[in-house]
Amino acid sequence: MPALSPAKKGTDKGKTGKKTGKQEQNAQDYIPPPPPMPGDEAFAMPIREIVKPDNQLWLSEADLNEEVAKMLTANNPAAPKNIVRFNMKDKVFKLEPMVEQTVVHYAxxxxLLHKSSDEAKRQMDMEKMEQEASARFQADIDRASHEHKDHGDVEPPDDSRQLRNQFNFSERAAQTLNYPLRDRETFTEPPPTATVSGACTQWEIYDEYIKDLERQRIDEAMKSKGGKKAAAAAAAAGAAHAAKNEHVPTLQSPTLMHSLGTLDRMVNQNMYEEVAMDFKYWDDASDAFRPGEGSLLPLWRFVSDKSKRRQVTSICWNPLYDDMFAVGYGSYEFLKQASGLxxxxxxxxxxHPEYTFHTESGVMCVHFHPEFANLLAVGCYDGSVLVYDVRLKKDEPIYQASVRTGKHNDPVWQIYWQPDDAQKSLQFVSISSDGAVNLWTLTKSELIPECLMKLRVVRAGETSEEEDPNASGPAGGCCMDFCKMPGQESIYLVGTEEGAIHRCSKAYSSQYLSTYVSHHLAVYAVHWNNIHPSMFLSASADWTIKLWDVHDPKRAVMNFDLNDSIGDVSWAPYSATVFAAVTDDGRVHVFDLAQNKLLPLCSQKVVKKAKLTKLVFNPKHPIVLVGDDKGCVTSLKLSPNLxxxxxxxxxQKFEDLEVAKLDGVVEIARKSDADLAKNAAH
Amino acid sequence: MAEQQFEDMEAFLRVAKYTLVKFTDMHVEMKEEAMDICITAVEKYPNDAEKCTQMIKDQMDKKFGAPWHVVVGKGFSYEITYEVRNLLYIYVGGRTAVLLWKM
Incomplete structure (x- = not known):
């Protein structure tokens, strides 16, 4: 489609003339408007003036009328006509004969599509589908709204099948409140654990296997014997096990009591540590510089609330445990009697006491059995005698003498276990103010008394041989002591209220072996020497202590006046010449005849405002116990000089030396006595 | 009944081939499984206690969850704290003891 460009044509010089001619023709065709009429100037047409440029070509009429022929050619006038390209084949530049003549001015x-084309067909199909879907959806909505009217609430139809324009949407976002985060922790119970310990060795494994094999054998044997027996045995074992596991309240369980006891001991050990150290190790160093003098160191004091109102009437060490002792509490006063303890x-x-026992009447004397250390014989103010088994921890006696079985009519002042007789039954002897010395035998169910001696008054100067039983009344017994020498266990001494001391034997029940009359008032204590076979001491209410030789009933070997009422006197177990006495003014007097025959080595006040009533040496440790009438027992340590x-x-034998020592003292005393008597005679 | 006597160790070991449970507080199924593991390990490494314990521990950890402890030996003493129901003490084959616990 070749086309002529007018602009280019215009520029063509050769044809310009013809063109202008045509313009002139156009100008001739133009009819000028008529001149304005007078009177209607307002409506006059605007005047058109043709302005011509100065250099406009002036053409004549002929020129203007000349015919100019215009031709359209297929050639592009602007196309180059001399394009030369290098020909590789001929290796020369050659003129390009064919030149592109096409010019595109507009495209x-x-x-628009042709109806019959594929694309148009597809488009038409799509449109058709869309219309159908839309129609279906509309129908659904219509039906739904119809049903809604009929039945009320109905689900809107599912429109997911409908095709939609994906780009036709609007988005709307909103931020909700964000809750703050919090931590929360909790602990669970840790899983329960347990601890085991043990050891494993080859022989243990071996033993275990042997045991298992044994068990297997027994099982087999049981099976062969029959299942019934086995079942019965298993049931019995189960029952036994159940009985063993019987519930005991924790507070009353023996294990707790035992633990508490241990704790009590530990607390006491801490509290009294210094005292215990003194007891074990302290010795008065000053003793070395003052021979002939000694001192007593107070250690523990034993008091309990219940014992405060009572008097200590007896103390006895336990023969088995040398740290254990029994204290009897009662009253010496006739008008102030109370229950005993x-x-x-x-x-x-x-x-705190380890054990406590209560009695109806005041306790006057206690004594532990020397062999069966758990048996405690007790004599009371009302004349009854009791036997306690300490191990039972029960507050009631295992034996009790009652009025029915026979008992003393007056206070029992002293009680003494006897060594076993031929029948191997347990026996003890008691002495009472009613003048009877009874031998009690423990049978299965009761105490059987047997009268050993009825004490009678012996007038001074009368010897036992000449005595007439009918001429004298009964005498009250106050104290007694059995001879400790082997072979003479049946010999015993009795002190009476009248002041006489009788030597008796269990073998003869109606006669005194000898009578020692020198005291003017009641004899409170007699005590055989622990080592010397024939010496004994007596203490009396007439404020004197007398040392006697068994074979010399006429006269005491030595006299000691302590200037106060004497409560008790006792030989020391470790020496034949040492003895101690307590007096009502609260003093303890310790004598050693080998060192000083006249005065005590030590006379020490150990209690304030109390009368001392009893004194006992410990058989093993260097301590003495003294009891007072305020219910307190004090332990004292003897200094080395004592x-x-x-x-x-x-x-050499220790006993022989000690006996010789005492014999020497007695010898000198007798000699001085003889001298005095001689002087008096002169 | 008279106690059974053996002339020597070999005679004893011939009889004592089985496994003896000295003490356990495990559940029955757990015990069975643990015993299986122990016996297998002891028989696999009769002379290497280290490998044996490693094997028992690994398997127990895998089966019953983490910290298990094992002692295998012919003589030892112990004092252990364990989670209850997780203790096993057995004698294997008459001369080896296995103590297995969790904590």
């Missing part, structure tokens, strides 16, 4: 794409203390626990004993060399 546009149309959107027995406390059993241990040195390890001064604050426990001087002879040291046996080779071939």
């Amino acid at each position: 546009t794409d149309g959107w 027995i406390n059993i203390y241990s040195l390890k626990n001064p604050s 426990r001087i004993t002879s040291k046996p060399e080779k071939g």
Whole structure:
């Protein structure tokens, strides 16, 4: 489609003339408007003036009328006509004969499609589908709204099948409140754990296997014997196990009591540590510089609330445990009698008695059995005698003498276990103010008394041989002591209210072996020497202590006046010449005849405002116990000067030396007595 | 009944081939499984206690959850704290003891 560009044509010089001619023709065709009429100047047409440029070509009429022929050619006048390209084949530049003559002035794409073309068909199908879907959806909505009217609430139809314009949507966002975060923790119970310990060795494994094999054998044997027996045995075992596991309240369980006891001991040990150290190790160093003098160191004091109003009437060490002792509480006063009490203390626990027993009447004397250390014989103010088994921890006696079985009519002043007789039954002897000395035998169910001696008054100067039984009344017994020498266990001494001391034997029940009359008032205590076979001491209410030789009933060997009423006197177990006495003014007097024959080595006040009533040496440790009438028992340690004993060399016996020591003292005393008598005669 | 006597160790070991449970507080199924593991391990490494314990521990950890402890030996003493129901003490084959616990 070749086309002529008018602009280019215009520029063509050769044809310009013809053109202008044509313009002139156009100008001739133009009719000028008529001149405006007078009077209607307002409506006059605007005047058209043709302005011609100065250099406009002026053409004549002929020129203007000249015919100019115009031709359309298929050639592009602007196309180059001399394009030369290098010909590789001929290796020369050659003129390109064919030049592109096409010029595109305008191009546009149309959107019309032919109906029969594929694209048009596809478009028509799509439109058709869309219309159908829309129609279906509309039908659904119509039906739904119809049903809604009929039935009320109905789900709107599912429009997911409808095709939609994906780009036709609007988005709307909103921020909701964000809740703050919080931590929360909790602990669970840890899983329960347990601890085991043990050891494993080859022989243990071996033993275990042997045991298992044994068990297997027994099982097999049981099976063969029959299942019934096995079942019965298993049931019995189960029952036994159940019985064993019977519930005991924790507070009453014996294990707890035992633990508490241990704790009590530990607390006491801490509290009284210094005292315990003194008891064990302290010795008065000053003793070395003052021979002939000694001192007593107070250690523990044993008091309990119940014992405060009572008087200590007797103390007895336990023969088995040398730290244990029994204390009997009662009253010496006739008008102030109350119930009795027995406390059993241990040195390890001064604050509280280990055992406590209550009696109806005041306790006057206690004695532990020397062999069966758990048996405690007790004599009471009302004349009854009791036997306690300490181990039972029960507050009631295992034996009790009653009015029916026979008992003393007056207070029992002293009680003494006897060594076993031929029948191997347990026996003890008691002495009472009613003048009877009874031998009690423990049978299965009761105490059987047997009268050993009825005490009678012996007038001074009368010897036992000449005595007439009918001429004298009964005498009250106050105290007694059995001879400790082997072979003479049946010999015993009795002190009476009248002041006479009788030597008796269990073998003869109606006669005194001898009578020692020198005291003017009641004899409170008699005590055989622990080592010397024939010496004994007596203490009396007439404020004197007398040392006697058994074979010399006429006259006491030595006299000691303590200037106060004497409560008790006792030989020391470790020496034949040492003895101690307590007096009502609260003093303890310790004598060693080997060192000083006239005065005590030590006379020390140990209690304030109380009368001392009883004194006992510990058989093993260097301590004494003294009891007072305020219910308090004090333990005292003897200083080294008070426990001087002879040291046996080779071939010598300790007992012989001690006996010789006392014999020497007695010898001198007798000599001085004889001198005095001689002087008096002159 | 008279106690059974053996002339020597070999005679004893011939009889004592089985496994003896000395003490356990495990549940029955757990015990069975743990015993299986122990016996297998002891028989696999009769002379290497280290590998044996490693094997028992690994398997127990895998089966019953983490910290298990094992002692395998012919003589030892112990004092252990364990989670209850997780203790096993057995003698294997008459001369080896296995103590297995969790904590």
